[in-house]
Amino acid sequence: MGNAAAVLPGESFKRIKTQSQPQLHVQAMPSPPGNTAHDILFVTPEITDLVKVGGLGDVSAALPRALGKHHRVRVLIPGYRQVIRSGLPIRVVGKLPGLGAIPPCLIGEMTLPDQLTVYVVLCQQLYDREGNPYGDAQGQDWPDNHIRFARLSLAAARIAAGQGVRNWQPDLVHANDWTTGLTPAYMEWSGERTPCVFTIHNLAYQGLCSADCRVELGLPEEALTQDGMEYYGDLSFLKAGINYATQVTTVSQTYAHEITSPAFGCGLEGLLRQKARERRLSGHVNGIDDSWQPRTDPRLVEGFAPNQWEGKRANTRYVERRFGFAEEDAPLFAVVSRLVHQKGIDLTIAVADEIVAAGGRIAIIGQGERALERQVEELARRHPGRIGVNLQFCETEARRIIAGSDFLLMPSRYEPCGLSQIYAQCYASLPIARRTGGLADTIEDGVSGFLFREPTADSYLQAIRRALNVHRRPLLLNAMRCKAMAAPLYWQQSVKPYDRLYRRLIDSHTDAIAAHGRRALACAN
Numbered sequence: 001m002g003n004a005a006a007v008l009p010g011e012s013f014k015r016i017k018t019q020s021q022p023q024l025h026v027q028a029m030p031s032p033p034g035n036t037a038h039d040i041l042f043v044t045p046e047i048t049d050l051v052k053v054g055g056l057g058d059v060s061a062a063l064p065r066a067l068g069k070h071h072r073v074r075v076l077i078p079g080y081r082q083v084i085r086s087g088l089p090i091r092v093v094g095k096l097p098g099l100g101a102i103p104p105c106l107i108g109e110m111t112l113p114d115q116l117t118v119y120v121v122l123c124q125q126l127y128d129r130e131g132n133p134y135g136d137a138q139g140q141d142w143p144d145n146h147i148r149f150a151r152l153s154l155a156a157a158r159i160a161a162g163q164g165v166r167n168w169q170p171d172l173v174h175a176n177d178w179t180t181g182l183t184p185a186y187m188e189w190s191g192e193r194t195p196c197v198f199t200i201h202n203l204a205y206q207g208l209c210s211a212d213c214r215v216e217l218g219l220p221e222e223a224l225t226q227d228g229m230e231y232y233g234d235l236s237f238l239k240a241g242i243n244y245a246t247q248v249t250t251v252s253q254t255y256a257h258e259i260t261s262p263a264f265g266c267g268l269e270g271l272l273r274q275k276a277r278e279r280r281l282s283g284h285v286n287g288i289d290d291s292w293q294p295r296t297d298p299r300l301v302e303g304f305a306p307n308q309w310e311g312k313r314a315n316t317r318y319v320e321r322r323f324g325f326a327e328e329d330a331p332l333f334a335v336v337s338r339l340v341h342q343k344g345i346d347l348t349i350a351v352a353d354e355i356v357a358a359g360g361r362i363a364i365i366g367q368g369e370r371a372l373e374r375q376v377e378e379l380a381r382r383h384p385g386r387i388g389v390n391l392q393f394c395e396t397e398a399r400r401i402i403a404g405s406d407f408l409l410m411p412s413r414y415e416p417c418g419l420s421q422i423y424a425q426c427y428a429s430l431p432i433a434r435r436t437g438g439l440a441d442t443i444e445d446g447v448s449g450f451l452f453r454e455p456t457a458d459s460y461l462q463a464i465r466r467a468l469n470v471h472r473r474p475l476l477l478n479a480m481r482c483k484a485m486a487a488p489l490y491w492q493q494s495v496k497p498y499d500r501l502y503r504r505l506i507d508s509h510t511d512a513i514a515a516h517g518r519r520a521l522a523c524a525n
Contacts, residue, residue, distance in 0.1 A: 036503075037072055041076055041174070043153070044075065044180065045180065049061055055419055059286055067495055069495075070499045076156055094166055095107065096158050101217070103151070104123075105123040107119055109165075133179075153181065157182075158186075161190065175198050177200065178236075181207055181229075181242075184245040185228075195509050196245045196247075197501065197505070203238070206239070211224055229243065242268065247280050250282075251285065251438060254438065255283060256283030260281075282501065284497040286417045287495065292422075306428070309428075316404040319401055323388025325388065326385060330359045330360060331406050332407075337368075338366055339367060341372075342415075344412050347455065349379060350457040363388050364380075365390045402423055405429045407450075408429045411432075411433065412436060413434070413436070421433055425442075428482075431443055433449060451463065
């Protein structure tokens with residue numbers, strides 16, 4: 001079981017009957033009633049400062065910091081080898097017992113250079129390994145991932161109950177993705193009523209294990225029911241998070257709607273429709289961190305500002321030299337992506353010949369499925385000087401490619417939020433993307449980028465042809481670039497819905513406790 005075992009929307013659950021969808025209300029949060037700061041425990045399998053595999057690491061680094069202006073946020077992560085060897089001191093602040101086959105652990109505390117507090121689940125037998133958080137150096141999932149991430153979730157639940165960390169207890173727990181899905185479940189099963197937010201960053205990654213793991217995980221009988229975490233005969237960590245959390249969130253409003261349909265719901269659309277009807281499902285678009293500033297980014301060849309394009313052209317010249325392109329005023333398309341089916345890389349391969357025939361160039365950077373890597377390499381061999389490929393991802397080069405390009409190609413089949421399109425807009429590269437998930441929420445078609453509807457080469461080509469037509473009209477191109485640069489949200493704006501949500505849940509919890517106390521007093525009298 002692990003991060004790589006994805007259930008892909010529309011593919012693995014074709015046996016599920018399609019039914020008409022009711023009108024759903026994805027909740028808009030009310031304004032915060034006050035400015036009281038609360039204690040928040042943010043639970044995540046990765047954080048960019050210490051260990052990162054994907055976008056969740058970036059969100060886990062940025063969101064708690066942005067929330068720090070409103071609340072006292074502390075992060076909980078597993079004690080991977082990379083974390084232990086980070087060079088930052090770790091002080092043991094508590095210990096927790098095991099459960100079933102889940103071993104006991106210590107809780108360590110470390111302070112990042114900007115004073116963000118990180119709690120570390122110290123359990124050498126589970127986390128002290130070569131590889132990444134989810135698998136070994138060969139990309140194979142760890143066979144005991146169900147134990148490893150149950151340990152993380154159980155630690156979070158115990159800390160929520162006031163155990164494991166001396167003199168600190170959160171007012172709310174925020175868990176993220178399948179790896180933390182058992183957090184609200186363990187809280188519920190132990191009678192802990194602290195509010196818990198569970199964020200789905202990608203519904204396709206479900207965290208499945210056999211129902212035979214029940215004893216190992218210390219699960220009650222109810223866990224094996226449809227109202228627990230049973231999922232077509234297996235157990236789903238993700239379903240546990242959805243079922244037991246106080247509030248379920250996703251990373252864009254459109255994706256929150258999409259996952260209530262069979263096309264995107266991965267077999268959980270019925271449960272998610274129920275959460276939407278109960279107003280317990282909401283969507284909040286991710287922001288980007290302040291390092292994405294075209295004027296001041298030190299990774300760029302040269303900075304630039306709207307309507308001051310000399311710096312952008314300097315980055316274009318770098319991309320041309322790097323990929324062996326001639327210096328010319330021809331449209332430059334970028335692909336900065338994992339090379340996987342979800343990202344629609346096969347669609348870009350299908351339209352590449354037409355882009356080249358129209359005079360365009362394509363610079364590709366990323367890693368992924370070996371079959372797709374071979375296909376983009378073959379494209380580069382077929383079109384030398386027009387298509388270039390780098391299969392070794394580098395943050396600096398990725399930023400320069402985005403800054404130097406005219407258009408970013410992002411034909412994702414589904415995209416819960418997406419950050420690349422926001423990065424592109426910051427750097428005046430107009431995204432060409434499918435109208436899905438966060439792409440639909442962050443790109444204004446014909447204003448700050450281009451959208452197309454169907455995951456087909458023909459639909460994609462229509463958007464590309466529109467972009468090529470804009471490139472031939474410099475005044476319109478520059479106007480769209482300026483609109484794009486003004487569009488992105490940084491975390492200081494994107495954090496506001498989370499702040500409102502936290503306050504609403506904490507206030508409701510406080511009111512419930514007060515009401516219970518009044519009833520108990522009335523009975524005693």
